[in-house]
Amino acid sequence: MTLVNARAAFEKAVTDAVEDADDTVLMVYDNVRYTTPGKTKKYILMTVNFNRSTIQNQGAAQDYYSGVIQCNIYVPKSAGTSVLSSLSEAVIDGLTSVNASGYTDTFSVAPRVSDISGPTPLELEDRSHFIGIVSCQFTAVV
């Protein structure tokens, strides 16, 4: 279950931070079936990709998960880029919250994130939403 817990730790951290900032934002996760939200909805698509699952020390292998998290933040163009900025900030706060000394490790996976890239704006003229991309590497150890 550690793989599930590792994913859950990051998803919960980001979701909590986003809900605190704006509870009208929909969170969409890459491992569940979803329908793309409508043109007027603010939503965040969170993807967790695992690149590594174990580390081989002497003796038994240890669970050591690492990979990349990408959050695509979608804000209707009518809402303006300031909303995109504030939501991006909430996502970044959520990601970095796992590194804080006071973080409660509910899932017992010692989650950590490295330097965060973004928010990178994507300028797509024919889309109904402004899009910002925030991504970072993560690790989780059991």
Place this chain on the structure above:
Amino acid sequence: MAKKKGLGQIVTDLERKINDDYNALIQLTVEGLATEENSPVDTGFFASSWKASTQKVRAEDKREDFAPWSSIYKTRDPSKNQWVHTSKKPVGSQIKPRFAVPEFNFKRQPTVYIGNTAEYAGYALESPKVANFVQGEMGPLVQQTFGDKRPGRIFVRTGSSSSSVFGSYTKL
């Protein structure tokens, strides 16, 4: 008898090694990006359009202007005897890198940009594949390339079939 080298050669040898590693890293990065694993693929034009340059790479190439990708969404209409656009791909995607990676000199060209020339590159970046490669695999690649043990360039096929040249191969 082995030829002796003077200490004065150390700087030259070191610079040559750094330059070789620098070019190997750029080459491996472009090769790595031009795969189905690390770039989103529909027609294969985006994955084929990675370029290394000393100047920032501009995303301005239209798929419709470059063969073989220009005809991927075209089919022959016998009634009109002409090529027409179709929403269903009659031909599969093709990954064929469009740009050869030039040789760089780390002293004269300390900054190299690797970017994508496809006009719709912004859309493709919504996929996490590129970030996954850049953030997840580039770090180890840099360490291996600039270390004493150079990364291998042997590719092992792990999938049963693929439309891409590099796709479903694992780099050892």
